[in-house]
Amino acid sequence: MEKPIYLDYNATTPVAPEVAEEMWPYIQNHFGNPSSNSGIGRHNKEAIEKARMQVANLIGAFPGEIIFTSGGTESNNHAIRGAVFVNLEKGKHIITSQVEHPAVTEVCNYLENQGCEITWLPVDAFGKVNPADVEKAIRPDTVLITIMHANNEVGTIQPVKEIGEIAKKHGVLFHTDAAQSVGKIETDVNEMGVDLLSIAGHKLYAPKGIGALYIRNGMKLENLIFGAGQERGLRPGTENVPYIVALGKACELAGENLDTNNRHLFETRQRLLDGLKEKCRTTIQLNADLNNCLPNTLSIAFEKVDAHTLASLVSKKVLFSTGSACHANSVEISPVLKAMQVNPLTAAGTVRISTGKYTTKDEIDQAVEIISETVNKLV
Numbered sequence: 001m002e003k004p005i006y007l008d009y010n011a012t013t014p015v016a017p018e019v020a021e022e023m024w025p026y027i028q029n030h031f032g033n034p035s036s037n038s039g040i041g042r043h044n045k046e047a048i049e050k051a052r053m054q055v056a057n058l059i060g061a062f063p064g065e066i067i068f069t070s071g072g073t074e075s076n077n078h079a080i081r082g083a084v085f086v087n088l089e090k091g092k093h094i095i096t097s098q099v100e101h102p103a104v105t106e107v108c109n110y111l112e113n114q115g116c117e118i119t120w121l122p123v124d125a126f127g128k129v130n131p132a133d134v135e136k137a138i139r140p141d142t143v144l145i146t147i148m149h150a151n152n153e154v155g156t157i158q159p160v161k162e163i164g165e166i167a168k169k170h171g172v173l174f175h176t177d178a179a180q181s182v183g184k185i186e187t188d189v190n191e192m193g194v195d196l197l198s199i200a201g202h203k204l205y206a207p208k209g210i211g212a213l214y215i216r217n218g219m220k221l222e223n224l225i226f227g228a229g230q231e232r233g234l235r236p237g238t239e240n241v242p243y244i245v246a247l248g249k250a251c252e253l254a255g256e257n258l259d260t261n262n263r264h265l266f267e268t269r270q271r272l273l274d275g276l277k278e279k280c281r282t283t284i285q286l287n288a289d290l291n292n293c294l295p296n297t298l299s300i301a302f303e304k305v306d307a308h309t310l311a312s313l314v315s316k317k318v319l320f321s322t323g324s325a326c327h328a329n330s331v332e333i334s335p336v337l338k339a340m341q342v343n344p345l346t347a348a349g350t351v352r353i354s355t356g357k358y359t360t361k362d363e364i365d366q367a368v369e370i371i372s373e374t375v376n377k378l379v
């Protein structure tokens with residue numbers, strides 16, 4: 001059976017062959033403990049430090065500002081909890097947005113239960129936070145602003161540079177969840193003015209279960225877990241060398257090919273949208289402003305079409321996500337679309353199609369045929 005065309009790169013990416021090749025010797029041969037002084041241990045320590053430099057280079061950081069984690073979720077947890085717990089004397093107020101990934105919202109909910117106060121900033125119809133709202137929300141006891149770089153569902157890019165400037169002006173720490181942006185668009189910690197930034201390996205062609213956290217030099221952070229001294233004592237535990245090597249290589253590749261990949265993502269998404277608009281006999285509504293959006297992400301609603309029905313009818317041939325979750329007898333609209341005040345019918349018709357560096361024009365043309373044929377049967 002032929003494999004379906006994969007258009008769900010925001011959910012996860014395949015591991016790049018160059019990345020798999022780079023990590024393989026660390027699974028097969030180089031098993032030494034990086035903390036031991038033996039030759040094989042030292043080799044692995046050096047491999048980790050090389051990867052740290054590769055990650056740092058991609059985001060304009062110093063290698064010493066990077067720690068390796070198990071992924072975006074852990075990085076977000078560590079950044080938010082770590083920054084709040086170390087600053088309890090200053091206060092317990094956190095500013096975030098209503099369109100964050102659960103790896104941020106659930107940490108904020110947990111902290112709220114622990115006595116913190118959270119300001120959940122609203123967004124506009126395209127899911128964008130207004131920097132003026134961030135400034136207005138700052139109080140003397142505000143310890144952290146956590147606002148994502150780019151949204152996983154609709155692709156909207158937040159005005160992080162402006163928010164970074166506001167945070168700096170008021171002396172408030174600023175964390176951004178960059179799980180979706182790193183590797184797709186330019187992500188520079190100094191340009192953005194962030195103190196903390198989360199990276200998820202499996203969104204940029206590294207394996208699942210590896211990520212990194214950028215921690216600006218001089219910043220103090222409480223630990224999530226305790227143990228020996230690995231990762232400057234901040235993230236103890238014997239390092240996952242093969243996956244760290246993989247993340248390093250993935251970041252190196254992303255940096256080398258950022259412009260080419262960016263253009264390719266943009267072109268494949270445009271071809272997809274143009275094709276769907278031409279062939280579908282229903283109105284297509286865009287949920288994001290494509291001039292301020294990840295180049296690969298297309299969140300659209302087909303009028304009078306239920307997204308789940310569409311996705312399941314084409315699922316053997318094309319894979320993508322929907323903007324709502326289907327439960328026993330109800331459809332639950334995603335909190336992101338809710339915050340954008342997308343009407344329930346549009347939300348129920350919303351699909352997220354996300355292209356990747358391996359998406360071909362031929363795949364796009366086939367996907368257009370398959371999706372439009374099914375949409376036209378449903379309207």
Ligand SMILES: Cc1ncc(COP(=O)(O)O)c(C=O)c1O
Pocket residue numbers: 010011070071072073074101103148150151152177179180200201202209211
């Ligand atoms: C914006 C965003 N943040 C965090 C995560 C979680 O990352 P991980 O799956 O590596 O824990 C994801 C993954 O879907 C994401 O899209």
